[in-house]
Amino acid sequence: MLKRIHHIAVIGRNYEKSKWFYCEVLGFSVLAEHYQAHRDSYKIDLVLPSLCQLELFIFKSAPPRPSFPEALGLRHLAFEVDNLDEEIERITRLGIESEAVRIDPYTNKRFCFFADPDGLPIELYETN
Known part of the structure; x- marks a missing residue:
């Protein structure tokens, strides 16, 4: 199991x-x-x-990712955060640009996406 x-x-x-x-x-x-x-x-x-x-x-x-983010296989990595705004501010200070914050229509939780150095989509998902 x-x-x-x-x-x-x-x-x-x-x-x-x-x-x-x-x-x-x-x-x-x-x-x-x-x-x-x-x-x-x-x-x-x-x-x-x-x-x-x-x-x-x-x-x-390694070959490039064929599309963003709808390539076959792994779609994205998602990480749970307590405060989305603080995390966006922190990664922005490190030179990482994120997409606009969205609301999950099923849970009403906030989330956003950005990419790793090779274009793999990374999601931050606010749980509080």
Whole structure:
């Protein structure tokens, strides 16, 4: 029986930009980093204080995302926040632009989107 999601894997192209984004902007901490010489790639294991894990793979020649955000497969990553306005202000100070705040028509909760360095949509979802 499934217990919970263990991790999510994301592919990026630029080691420095992706690591900065996921650590400094989103607040992940590095659990482990591995360089894979035979693939000229990196694998960085990241974790949030909630123990949510993310595997970040860096491949310099990864193909671009075909559309935003309706490509087949993973549509976006969503992170729960207590105060959406504070988080938007914080990421804006870090040079990250977000879309306008929207209201979920089913829950009446506020949310917004922005993108990681490779165009993967990231959602902030206010739960309070």
